[in-house]
Amino acid sequence: MRHLLPYKYVEEIAKAGSIRKAAEVLSITPSALNRRLLAIEEELGVAIFERLAVGVRLNTAGEILLEHIRNQMSDLERVKSQIADLSGQRRGNVAIACSPELTGGFLPIQVQRYQQEFPGVTFRINRRFRMDVEQALIEHTSDVAFIFEPAKLADFQTVYNLRQPLMCVMNATHPLAKKQSLRLYECAEFPLLLPEKSWGIRHLLEQSALRLGINLRSTVQSDAREFLRDYDRQNDQLSFEIPINLNRENEPEGLVARPINPLDVPEGFIFVGHLRGRTLPVAAARFLEQVTTEMAQHFEQ
Amino acid sequence: MRHLLPYKYVEEIAKAGSIRKAAEVLSITPSALNRRLLAIEEELGVAIFERLAVGVRLNTAGEILLEHIRNQMSDLERVKSQIADLSGQRRGNVAIACSPELTGGFLPIQVQRYQQEFPGVTFRINRRFRMDVEQALIEHTSDVAFIFEPAKLADFQTVYNLRQPLMCVMNATHPLAKKQSLRLYECAEFPLLLPEKSWGIRHLLEQSALRLGINLRSTVQSDAREFLRDYDRQNDQLSFEIPINLNRENEPEGLVARPINPLDVPEGFIFVGHLRGRTLPVAAARFLEQVTTEMAQHFEQ
């Protein structure tokens, strides 16, 4: 939309921290950009940026305005989406923020299924850690979020949540594979493959280990889920997963998963939702609907 | 704000129902206005107005857009208000929609008191009937509302409400003045001064009369409160009022008010609030605060 170009400019200047850099990104001259900024500030009656020697920085007034700008822009997206939906053809973009635990398996299948029905809808998936998801929603970087063990839920509108007890993954030949349920101290006797500290799985484990006075020895630490899964196939080390990522047909052979006693490690939860008080674009709302009904169908009970 | 002039244009065309008429109001040529409309429609990908022989009319897409436009404009007002408030000086406009019962006495005094403290704040008071108030809020014609016996509260966010039993006003020499409390059938034996049907007071009376099988004879009907008040001073007719408009020092002499038995006519309520889900400009929010605390202080208990 041409008429709210000034808004885009303000946003870009704020991001770049300098008029000249922003001008380069927007491919116009710094002078033109500067003049538009000055015009906005004159119309508003106050300065939006404070001028530093090295560039500019938003002041309080600017931050209030920027919040309005972001609301306004994403609300316009919603309007365009609703209007497009009137003529039968569903278009738009769905921006998803999701925990690294949820990037594989279930979610991509859901996206694919939705796109099969509505090819006009595009998707953008952003991996975010549990404490960063909410910020992504506030900044309108993402429309919807799938979070495993969220750190905050202040501005979050939960649409659905799913219980996910922690599972321990091992070779079928592993000594612990004989048991149906594991205690945490049993696992701690073996070398562990752990994700990094920002993951929800790791968070649950660390918390419990601290409470029980158990020391978890991690031999290989990675923030790539695929790596961990492929690695432990040729070792007797242990890794951890949540049910939504297990029991799939395409699971590698020779691996088994055993639940951990919930007395040792409390069950985790996947939260599905969006920014509180926001009306989602049609595509995002419908996608959320599809995913939650599928979740309820497959994992409930 | 210059950059959302196109929005203003759309709004005006919708209101005028014709491009040419809107162009005249906006004091530009029809061709220029038409081109801007076409540009907007092209950017949106769909038509916003359907073209009739006698002018244009919003289609569904246009109504969605117009709602967005109104939200957006009043949210920008809120932003400007908040920004102005940062620098200590409170500015802005407070648009009030209120029932005709409430246009006198209490409300003007409150406005005057607020303006005394913050001279930069302007006010606009619009008299609206009980069934029209909500629409004024939805259209963002008004920020806050004071309604006696509202007809709908679907999109209304109540901030405060105040019980207002109906009072019968008469000359001090009137035969009914001897009683402390009146029955409706007693009043019905005298000629009545009634406001028109859209008033909350009339609504309460009609409802009760219907239920009790009483016939109310109105000799003089007016939609001007001042007229009724000045008129009955030289007659023995009866009129009706609510407590918030009584017991003031400047009340004309020789008049008394007697409550009507609540078994005959149920108590009315004044509702104070704004559009649900909307963040008010600073001035409007503060004014609402002042009024509700004053109400609580003077009329509670």
Added chain:
DNA sequence: ATACCCGTTGCAAAAAAAGCAACACTCGTT
């Protein structure tokens, strides 16, 4: 002290918008 990057401004060129007049069309009236 020098080089560098910053926001800002005067001036000319370029682009966008507005005004004017005319066209095509639909309605209600003559």
Added chain:
DNA sequence: AACGAGTGTTGCTTTTTTTGCAACGGGTAT
């Protein structure tokens, strides 16, 4: 059936606005 008054729309010219270019003044870091 013809007319007139209303509508939205479009080609062309004029006006206004915006942009780009170059230069200035002022901070920072080397």
